[in-house]
Amino acid sequence: MGGFLHDIVAPGLLSSAPVRTAVLVGTVVAVTSGVVGVLTVIRSQSFAGHSLSDVATTGGAGAFLIGVSQFWGFLIAGIAGAALMELIGVQRRRGRDVATGVVLGAALGAAALFLYLGTLTSSTTGASFTILFGSMFVISPDTVPALVASGVLALVVVAVLSRVLLLTALSPELAAARGVRVRAVGVAYLVALAVAVSLSSVAIGAVLSTALLIGPAATALRVTKRPGLAMAAAALIGTVATWLGILLAYDSYYWTSGGRGWPVSFFVVALIIVGYLLSYARRPRRGRTGRDRAARAARARENQEVPECSPA
Amino acid sequence: MFSSLMLNTWIAASIVAVIAGVTGFFAVLRGQSFAAHAIPNGAFAGAAGAGLLGLNVIWGLAVFALAGALGIGALGRRTRQDVVTALVLVLMLGLGALFLSLSTEYAEVTYSLLFGEVFGVSSTVLVPIAVLGAVGIAAIAVLYRPLLLASALPEVADARGVSTRRMELCFLIVMALATSMTVPVVGALLMFALMIGPAAAARSFTRRPGYAIALAVGIALVTVWAGIAASYRTNWPLGFYVGVIAAGFFLLGQGWSAARRRAAAPRPAPALVSA
Numbered sequence: 001m002g003g004f005l006h007d008i009v010a011p012g013l014l015s016s017a018p019v020r021t022a023v024l025v026g027t028v029v030a031v032t033s034g035v036v037g038v039l040t041v042i043r044s045q046s047f048a049g050h051s052l053s054d055v056a057t058t059g060g061a062g063a064f065l066i067g068v069s070q071f072w073g074f075l076i077a078g079i080a081g082a083a084l085m086e087l088i089g090v091q092r093r094r095g096r097d098v099a100t101g102v103v104l105g106a107a108l109g110a111a112a113l114f115l116y117l118g119t120l121t122s123s124t125t126g127a128s129f130t131i132l133f134g135s136m137f138v139i140s141p142d143t144v145p146a147l148v149a150s151g152v153l154a155l156v157v158v159a160v161l162s163r164v165l166l167l168t169a170l171s172p173e174l175a176a177a178r179g180v181r182v183r184a185v186g187v188a189y190l191v192a193l194a195v196a197v198s199l200s201s202v203a204i205g206a207v208l209s210t211a212l213l214i215g216p217a218a219t220a221l222r223v224t225k226r227p228g229l230a231m232a233a234a235a236l237i238g239t240v241a242t243w244l245g246i247l248l249a250y251d252s253y254y255w256t257s258g259g260r261g262w263p264v265s266f267f268v269v270a271l272i273i274v275g276y277l278l279s280y281a282r283r284p285r286r287g288r289t290g291r292d293r294a295a296r297a298a299r300a301r302e303n304q305e306v307p308e309c310s311p312a
Numbered sequence: 313m314f315s316s317l318m319l320n321t322w323i324a325a326s327i328v329a330v331i332a333g334v335t336g337f338f339a340v341l342r343g344q345s346f347a348a349h350a351i352p353n354g355a356f357a358g359a360a361g362a363g364l365l366g367l368n369v370i371w372g373l374a375v376f377a378l379a380g381a382l383g384i385g386a387l388g389r390r391t392r393q394d395v396v397t398a399l400v401l402v403l404m405l406g407l408g409a410l411f412l413s414l415s416t417e418y419a420e421v422t423y424s425l426l427f428g429e430v431f432g433v434s435s436t437v438l439v440p441i442a443v444l445g446a447v448g449i450a451a452i453a454v455l456y457r458p459l460l461l462a463s464a465l466p467e468v469a470d471a472r473g474v475s476t477r478r479m480e481l482c483f484l485i486v487m488a489l490a491t492s493m494t495v496p497v498v499g500a501l502l503m504f505a506l507m508i509g510p511a512a513a514a515r516s517f518t519r520r521p522g523y524a525i526a527l528a529v530g531i532a533l534v535t536v537w538a539g540i541a542a543s544y545r546t547n548w549p550l551g552f553y554v555g556v557i558a559a560g561f562f563l564l565g566q567g568w569s570a571a572r573r574r575a576a577a578p579r580p581a582p583a584l585v586s587a
Binding site: 041044045046047049050051088098100101102103105106107108109110111112113116205208210211213214215218262265266268269270272273276 | 395505549
């Protein structure tokens, strides 16, 4: 591992196996989270998205306890949590909020127990840190095919259901009137969300997976209102943030004298937040041509919920 | 179980339960469970940062909790609040990951800050909890009527000249200060379970806000007392018992309101339901 302490551009970057795994998994996670995240933001289910990652933490801790691959623990707990939320969730938004909170609270309690029992059986107290904050550079290559497969599964579910999902998000009554089974669609969506979230939990940690789910999607939805375009943009933003984050974390081994790198998750989150804040300042940067400005003004007149886009 | 060593534990847990019951009622009423989860959880990152700088943990908690509350309150006004809450939480936790990776003693610190260290509470920790808890409850008592109006009927509050935005910011700040101080004792995650479960259960037993707050406090006290007793006997973490007991009370409340609804309302005409 001392080989890459030579150059600022880090010559060993792409030949290092952990980095290649991190880049591959990070890309899958970023694309899946970006696409699912757009629907999550539109459906106002950020809390569920974040909670599912915490619920998945419980599964990760439980899997650690019985010695199964953490990935399966994350996945099973995530799906079970999604089912429970939907089961006790009332259709009203506030009821859903509370149902999510109660499932989250119970799952966190179980996580406390699992982590405690884990420290009893083996002396690695660092487990809670790894589970919560992830460590992209120590993904085992065995889990990569499963990671990629579940990412594709989540993408397929969303692609097949995207029109119905958008309809039920924007107008549940209209969807029901058209014969859409709103409840079943909600469950299918939550399962896709659970898969996406457990995926990113393995990669950048259960707690910070929220960043990849919500950040790029929220940024994309500030730039464009078209769902398809927003999904592509969110996937792109997430991928770029992940790649840059990996690069910076790799380089950060030089920054301190002790040779300790800064965590990947910190860089990814910081980049995503910077991107989101930049989307607030996008107007002076783009739209220099008259046609752009006219188009935006027309759009602003159409949906007046965007107050900063005053007609030019 | 009731030795002098455990006395501080019982006192701290009781104070925490009262704070959780009162602030939790408003968090549930306002649909701000996510903020209730995000603020103490993000404050934990502040504690990690304070540890890194060699400051008292209390300052890190206070600064991060206040910054989180102000961030959610200020940015949430312009766009969807759940998105802003998620991003504020993630930013604070990202910083927490950095602080923890820079410090040398992360694992035990992380565990106790997330899940609490309720046994062996020192009297020096007890004082800020008690003071800030009292201040928070006093603030809620002063703001009680406008806060209740702004939470339950925002439109009416606006029409009556009560600023819902200011009420929201006030509530978030009170919640931030009152809950973040409890993090070293009960942990960031346990506090949340204690806020939402009992308050949601209380709301399904009674519709009157005053009774509901009292009931939420009572349920939170029972939850935490039973949790401490069970935790003392079995040596399992308190967070586990609190999470499970709080969820149990919530389910009990759901069952109660479902049963009452069935008893009160006559079945609607079958022609209307068969759709």
